Amino acid sequence: xxxxxPRQATPFTSTGWSLGDIVxxxxxxxxxxRQTGPWLLPDATKEVLDEAPWLRPDFADADVxxxxxxxxxxxxxxxxxxxxxxxxxxxxxANPAWNGLDTDFAERLAAAGFPPESVDLVITTHLHTDHVGxxxxxxxxxxxxxxPNARYLTSRTEWDHWAATDLDEARRQxxxxxxxxxxxxxxxGLVDVPERGHEVAAGVFLVPxxxxxxxxxxxxxxxxxxxxxxxxxxxxxxxxxxxxxxNSCVDIDAAQAVRTRRRLLDALADTDALLLGTHxxxxxxxxxxxxxxxxxxxxxxxxxxxxxxx
Numbered sequence: 606x607x608x609x610x611p612r613q614a615t616p617f618t619s620t621g622w623s624l625g626d627i628v629x630x631x632x633x634x635x636x637x638x639r640q641t642g643p644w645l646l647p648d649a650t651k652e653v654l655d656e657a658p659w660l661r662p663d664f665a666d667a668d669v670x671x672x673x674x675x676x677x678x679x680x681x682x683x684x685x686x687x688x689x690x691x692x693x694x695x696x697x698x699a700n701p702a703w704n705g706l707d708t709d710f711a712e713r714l715a716a717a718g719f720p721p722e723s724v725d726l727v728i729t730t731h732l733h734t735d736h737v738g739x740x741x742x743x744x745x746x747x748x749x750x751x752x753p754n755a756r757y758l759t760s761r762t763e764w765d766h767w768a769a770t771d772l773d774e775a776r777r778q779x780x781x782x783x784x785x786x787x788x789x790x791x792x793x794g795l796v797d798v799p800e801r802g803h804e805v806a807a808g809v810f811l812v813p814x815x816x817x818x819x820x821x822x823x824x825x826x827x828x829x830x831x832x833x834x835x836x837x838x839x840x841x842x843x844x845x846x847x848x849x850x851x852n853s854c855v856d857i858d859a860a861q862a863v864r865t866r867r868r869l870l871d872a873l874a875d876t877d878a879l880l881l882g883t884h885x886x887x888x889x890x891x892x893x894x895x896x897x898x899x900x901x902x903x904x905x906x907x908x909x910x911x912x913x914x915x
Contacts, residue, residue, distance in 0.1 A: 620907035621717075622879060622890060624828025627681045627808050628910055629835075629881065630717050631889050634674040634691040634710045634739075638702045642670035642842070648851045649844045657847035659901055663888060670842045671886040674735055676710075677835050678717050679826065680913065682807025684725040687714070687752070688824050688835050689883055693738020696782060699775040703735065710739060711751070718912030724752040726806060729759040730814070730837030730883070731821035732767050733855075734776070737783040748786045757787050758805060760813075761795040763820025798822055814839040814869065816862025817853060823869060833879035833890075839865050841884050846870060846893065846900040870900050879905065 621630035642649065642665075651668045654660055665671055679686040691710060698704040711721065729737055740757065741748040750757075772780070787793050796803055802810040802825060814823040817838040824835040838853065839862070845851050849866045856862040873880055873893040880902065881890050891902040 621910040625830030627828035637672040686726040689736040690739035760820040
């Protein structure tokens with residue numbers, strides 16, 4: 606009997622948000638298993654969720670937070686940009702929910718107007734397994750860059766941290782199949798990201814978001830009508846708006862993660878800027894409002910935006 610998970614297929618969508626001269630679309634990979642929430646965010650208990658009734662039904666069920674894996678496909682300055690590449694297909698992973706996936710993510714990306722050869726830039730918010738998986742695809746017995754014409758970017762601080770870390774076997778495997786082949790192809794570039802941010806394309810800025818990892822970045826999109834922030838894992842789930850002290854079990858520096866989260870939320874609060882959560886389940890986006898010395902998300906569903914020919 607095959608142990609490979611069946612291909613997960615649902616109707617193609619191209620849900621997106623227009624910021625004026627920048628368009629951003631969500632490209633779905635998978636909804637993460639229900640047990641992911643209690644494992645990843647152990648302090649996000651039912652009692653904590655109950656204190657933020659606005660989380661249900663979209664972002665939590667009766668007892669646990671809901672999470673998803675997706676990428677964001679951005680059109681800006683005439684470029685096609687993919688922010689984070691999910692878990693990937695055919696990857697050998699210690700986490701059973703991520704092992705040997707066979708999803709239609711690549712088809713979804715193409716349906717959104719981003720066939721792999723058309724992508725100009727791939728931004729890696731941080732070098733974790735569920736953010737680099739579609740960096741590569743399996744061709745025969747070799748892992749090759751999925752986006753052959755793209756420049757891949759991550760922060761120099763992030764790269765240097767992992768280069769100096771004694772990796773366990775699971776993380777070494779991730780680097781072997783999803784990071785090193787891109788580096789060996791000469792496609793990975795490292796960016797110094799100052800506090801004010803670094804512009805990598807017209808209106809697309811990498812901004813520091815340390816804590817979850819030392820060199821994590823968030824991605825700020827400055828359209829001529831509206832602004833948006835793609836979180837990476839600085840905010841895993843909307844419960845962290847109501848309770849910014851709730852940390853991920855894999856945050857490297859928990860105190861710094863809380864400081865980063867509060868800084869980002871404070872800058873967004875009571876503006877029309879969109880928060881786009883890298884692991885938020887649908888509807889994925891919303892505006893941030895202050896509420897009783899906390900924050901909440903006013904969900905904003907995307908719309909079907911026509912794709913642009915590659």
